Amino acid sequence: MAPSYKVIYFNFTGRGEPIRMILTYGGIPFEDSRFEMTEWPKVKPTTPLGQVPILEIDGKRYTQTMPICRYLGRLLKIDGKDMLEDMAIDSAVEIIWDILKIAYERAMGGGNEEKKKQLLDKLHEQMPVLLGKFEEDTKKNGFIATNKLSWADLVFLCGYEDMENLLAGENPFAKYPHLQKLKNKLLENKNIKEYLLKRPTNTMMTAYNLKNDLK
Numbered sequence: 001m002a003p004s005y006k007v008i009y010f011n012f013t014g015r016g017e018p019i020r021m022i023l024t025y026g027g028i029p030f031e032d033s034r035f036e037m038t039e040w041p042k043v044k045p046t047t048p049l050g051q052v053p054i055l056e057i058d059g060k061r062y063t064q065t066m067p068i069c070r071y072l073g074r075l076l077k078i079d080g081k082d083m084l085e086d087m088a089i090d091s092a093v094e095i096i097w098d099i100l101k102i103a104y105e106r107a108m109g110g111g112n113e114e115k116k117k118q119l120l121d122k123l124h125e126q127m128p129v130l131l132g133k134f135e136e137d138t139k140k141n142g143f144i145a146t147n148k149l150s151w152a153d154l155v156f157l158c159g160y161e162d163m164e165n166l167l168a169g170e171n172p173f174a175k176y177p178h179l180q181k182l183k184n185k186l187l188e189n190k191n192i193k194e195y196l197l198k199r200p201t202n203t204m205m206t207a208y209n210l211k212n213d214l215k
Protein backbone atom coordinates (compact mmCIF):
# COMPACT_ATOMS: atom_id res chain seq x y z
CA MET A 1 0.00 0.00 0.00
CA ALA A 2 1.22 3.54 -0.78
CA PRO A 3 2.38 5.46 2.31
CA SER A 4 0.12 8.18 3.69
CA TYR A 5 1.46 11.75 3.81
CA LYS A 6 0.40 14.69 5.94
CA VAL A 7 1.92 18.21 5.82
CA ILE A 8 1.46 20.26 9.00
CA TYR A 9 2.06 24.02 8.66
CA PHE A 10 0.49 27.46 9.00
CA ASN A 11 -2.26 28.43 6.55
CA PHE A 12 0.39 30.22 4.64
CA THR A 13 3.12 29.53 2.06
CA GLY A 14 6.57 30.03 3.74
CA ARG A 15 8.52 26.87 4.53
CA GLY A 16 5.50 24.61 4.20
CA GLU A 17 4.80 25.39 0.57
CA PRO A 18 7.86 23.76 -1.05
CA ILE A 19 6.87 20.47 0.63
CA ARG A 20 3.27 20.81 -0.53
CA MET A 21 4.45 21.85 -4.02
CA ILE A 22 6.83 18.90 -4.50
CA LEU A 23 4.20 16.41 -3.32
CA THR A 24 1.72 18.09 -5.65
CA TYR A 25 4.07 18.00 -8.64
CA GLY A 26 4.67 14.30 -8.01
CA GLY A 27 0.96 13.56 -7.84
CA ILE A 28 1.36 12.22 -4.29
CA PRO A 29 -1.89 12.70 -2.35
CA PHE A 30 -1.37 14.30 1.06
CA GLU A 31 -3.42 15.65 3.92
CA ASP A 32 -2.87 19.42 3.92
CA SER A 33 -3.16 20.18 7.64
CA ARG A 34 -3.18 23.96 8.10
CA PHE A 35 -3.73 26.17 11.12
CA GLU A 36 -3.93 29.91 11.68
CA MET A 37 -1.25 31.92 13.53
CA THR A 38 -3.65 32.40 16.44
CA GLU A 39 -3.75 28.61 16.96
CA TRP A 40 0.05 28.28 17.12
CA PRO A 41 0.41 28.50 20.94
CA LYS A 42 -1.84 25.42 21.16
CA VAL A 43 -0.12 23.53 18.32
CA LYS A 44 3.52 24.34 19.23
CA PRO A 45 3.78 22.05 22.31
CA THR A 46 2.47 19.13 20.22
CA THR A 47 5.35 19.40 17.70
CA PRO A 48 8.70 17.55 18.04
CA LEU A 49 10.86 20.74 17.89
CA GLY A 50 8.35 23.48 18.63
CA GLN A 51 8.54 24.29 14.93
CA VAL A 52 6.78 23.58 11.67
CA PRO A 53 6.68 22.38 8.90
CA ILE A 54 6.31 18.72 9.71
CA LEU A 55 5.87 15.92 7.20
CA GLU A 56 4.16 12.82 8.52
CA ILE A 57 4.75 9.62 6.59
CA ASP A 58 2.51 6.80 7.78
CA GLY A 59 2.12 8.67 11.08
CA LYS A 60 5.87 9.14 11.71
CA ARG A 61 6.88 12.79 11.96
CA TYR A 62 9.83 14.32 10.09
CA THR A 63 11.11 17.89 10.51
CA GLN A 64 13.40 20.38 8.69
CA THR A 65 12.15 21.75 5.42
CA MET A 66 15.08 21.19 3.08
CA PRO A 67 15.90 17.60 4.12
CA ILE A 68 12.20 16.80 3.65
CA CYS A 69 12.24 18.41 0.18
CA ARG A 70 15.47 16.61 -0.69
CA TYR A 71 13.93 13.29 0.34
CA LEU A 72 10.84 13.94 -1.78
CA GLY A 73 13.03 15.03 -4.70
CA ARG A 74 14.84 11.69 -4.54
CA LEU A 75 11.61 9.79 -4.17
CA LEU A 76 10.23 11.46 -7.31
CA LYS A 77 13.53 11.21 -9.17
CA ILE A 78 13.73 14.96 -9.63
CA ASP A 79 17.09 15.04 -7.86
CA GLY A 80 20.50 15.25 -9.53
CA LYS A 81 21.93 12.54 -11.79
CA ASP A 82 25.10 12.51 -9.66
CA MET A 83 26.56 14.08 -6.52
CA LEU A 84 27.69 17.21 -8.37
CA GLU A 85 24.17 17.85 -9.65
CA ASP A 86 22.83 17.24 -6.15
CA MET A 87 25.25 19.87 -4.89
CA ALA A 88 24.07 22.31 -7.60
CA ILE A 89 20.46 21.70 -6.50
CA ASP A 90 21.30 22.18 -2.80
CA SER A 91 23.25 25.32 -3.65
CA ALA A 92 20.33 26.82 -5.64
CA VAL A 93 17.93 26.10 -2.79
CA GLU A 94 20.26 27.74 -0.25
CA ILE A 95 20.45 30.83 -2.47
CA ILE A 96 16.67 31.04 -2.66
CA TRP A 97 16.42 30.79 1.13
CA ASP A 98 19.25 33.27 1.71
CA ILE A 99 17.14 35.87 -0.09
CA LEU A 100 13.85 34.80 1.45
CA LYS A 101 15.24 34.88 4.99
CA ILE A 102 16.21 38.55 4.62
CA ALA A 103 12.84 39.39 3.08
CA TYR A 104 10.95 37.57 5.85
CA GLU A 105 13.06 39.16 8.59
CA ARG A 106 12.19 42.55 7.13
CA ALA A 107 8.49 41.73 6.94
CA MET A 108 8.33 40.38 10.50
CA GLY A 109 10.58 43.13 11.84
CA GLY A 110 7.82 44.93 13.74
CA GLY A 111 8.10 48.69 13.93
CA ASN A 112 11.90 49.06 13.75
CA GLU A 113 12.07 51.23 10.63
CA GLU A 114 15.87 51.63 10.70
CA LYS A 115 16.38 47.84 10.79
CA LYS A 116 13.81 47.38 8.03
CA LYS A 117 15.63 49.88 5.84
CA GLN A 118 18.94 48.08 6.40
CA LEU A 119 17.35 44.77 5.41
CA LEU A 120 15.81 46.31 2.29
CA ASP A 121 19.19 47.75 1.32
CA LYS A 122 20.72 44.30 1.83
CA LEU A 123 18.06 42.76 -0.41
CA HIS A 124 18.63 45.36 -3.11
CA GLU A 125 22.36 44.65 -2.94
CA GLN A 126 22.11 40.85 -2.97
CA MET A 127 19.19 40.20 -5.30
CA PRO A 128 20.90 41.31 -8.53
CA VAL A 129 23.85 39.03 -7.74
CA LEU A 130 21.86 35.97 -6.68
CA LEU A 131 18.88 36.29 -9.02
CA GLY A 132 21.24 37.41 -11.79
CA LYS A 133 23.05 34.07 -11.44
CA PHE A 134 19.75 32.17 -11.68
CA GLU A 135 18.72 34.24 -14.71
CA GLU A 136 21.95 33.31 -16.52
CA ASP A 137 21.72 29.62 -15.55
CA THR A 138 18.06 29.42 -16.55
CA LYS A 139 18.77 31.16 -19.86
CA LYS A 140 21.42 28.52 -20.59
CA ASN A 141 19.76 25.37 -19.21
CA GLY A 142 16.04 26.14 -18.98
CA PHE A 143 16.05 25.38 -15.25
CA ILE A 144 17.52 26.77 -12.04
CA ALA A 145 20.08 24.16 -11.10
CA THR A 146 20.46 21.47 -13.75
CA ASN A 147 19.40 21.01 -17.37
CA LYS A 148 16.20 19.22 -16.44
CA LEU A 149 13.53 19.99 -13.89
CA SER A 150 14.68 19.35 -10.33
CA TRP A 151 13.09 19.91 -6.93
CA ALA A 152 15.05 23.21 -6.78
CA ASP A 153 12.74 24.56 -9.51
CA LEU A 154 9.71 23.82 -7.33
CA VAL A 155 11.36 25.54 -4.34
CA PHE A 156 12.02 28.45 -6.71
CA LEU A 157 8.34 28.58 -7.73
CA CYS A 158 7.35 28.95 -4.06
CA GLY A 159 10.12 31.50 -3.50
CA TYR A 160 8.89 33.46 -6.51
CA GLU A 161 5.43 33.77 -4.97
CA ASP A 162 6.78 34.75 -1.55
CA MET A 163 9.17 37.36 -2.97
CA GLU A 164 6.36 38.91 -5.01
CA ASN A 165 4.43 39.27 -1.76
CA LEU A 166 7.28 40.32 0.50
CA LEU A 167 8.40 42.96 -2.01
CA ALA A 168 4.91 43.84 -3.22
CA GLY A 169 4.98 46.81 -5.57
CA GLU A 170 8.66 46.32 -6.51
CA ASN A 171 8.19 43.65 -9.22
CA PRO A 172 11.30 41.82 -8.01
CA PHE A 173 11.43 39.56 -11.10
CA ALA A 174 10.79 42.25 -13.71
CA LYS A 175 14.45 42.26 -14.77
CA TYR A 176 14.62 38.48 -15.08
CA PRO A 177 12.62 37.30 -18.14
CA HIS A 178 14.00 33.75 -18.04
CA LEU A 179 12.96 33.32 -14.41
CA GLN A 180 9.47 34.52 -15.34
CA LYS A 181 9.44 32.06 -18.24
CA LEU A 182 10.44 29.24 -15.89
CA LYS A 183 7.66 30.21 -13.46
CA ASN A 184 5.15 30.16 -16.34
CA LYS A 185 6.45 26.80 -17.58
CA LEU A 186 6.00 25.29 -14.09
CA LEU A 187 2.47 26.70 -13.91
CA GLU A 188 1.57 24.66 -17.01
CA ASN A 189 1.89 21.48 -14.94
CA LYS A 190 -1.59 19.96 -14.53
CA ASN A 191 -1.11 18.93 -10.88
CA ILE A 192 0.23 22.35 -9.91
CA LYS A 193 -2.63 24.08 -11.72
CA GLU A 194 -5.26 21.99 -9.93
CA TYR A 195 -3.58 22.51 -6.57
CA LEU A 196 -3.38 26.30 -6.98
CA LEU A 197 -7.03 26.48 -7.96
CA LYS A 198 -8.18 24.68 -4.83
CA ARG A 199 -5.50 25.93 -2.38
CA PRO A 200 -6.98 27.63 0.70
CA THR A 201 -6.59 31.40 0.75
CA ASN A 202 -3.25 32.44 2.20
CA THR A 203 -4.28 34.50 5.21
CA MET A 204 -0.97 36.32 5.65
CA MET A 205 0.24 37.43 2.22
CA THR A 206 -2.38 38.47 -0.26
CA ALA A 207 -0.71 40.86 -2.71
CA TYR A 208 0.25 38.14 -5.19
CA ASN A 209 -0.97 34.59 -5.82
CA LEU A 210 0.56 32.23 -8.41
CA LYS A 211 -3.01 31.40 -9.36
CA ASN A 212 -3.28 34.85 -11.00
CA ASP A 213 -0.69 33.79 -13.60
CA LEU A 214 -2.38 30.53 -14.64
CA LYS A 215 -3.25 30.45 -18.33
Ligand SMILES: N[C@@H](CCC(=O)N[C@@H](CS)C(=O)NCC(=O)O)C(=O)O
Pocket residue numbers: 014015044050051052053063064065066
Ligand atom coordinates in the same frame (compact mmCIF):
# COMPACT_ATOMS: atom_id res chain seq x y z
N1 LIG B 1 15.15 24.91 10.18
C1 LIG B 1 13.72 24.76 10.31
C2 LIG B 1 13.13 26.07 10.75
C3 LIG B 1 11.64 25.92 11.06
C4 LIG B 1 11.03 27.23 11.49
O1 LIG B 1 11.73 28.18 11.90
N2 LIG B 1 9.72 27.29 11.41
C5 LIG B 1 8.99 28.47 11.81
C6 LIG B 1 7.90 28.76 10.80
S1 LIG B 1 8.56 29.09 9.21
C7 LIG B 1 8.30 28.21 13.13
O2 LIG B 1 7.91 27.10 13.41
N3 LIG B 1 8.14 29.29 13.90
C8 LIG B 1 7.38 29.29 15.10
C9 LIG B 1 8.20 29.19 16.35
O3 LIG B 1 9.44 28.97 16.27
O4 LIG B 1 7.59 29.32 17.43
C10 LIG B 1 13.14 24.29 8.96
O5 LIG B 1 13.70 24.63 7.92
O6 LIG B 1 12.14 23.58 8.95
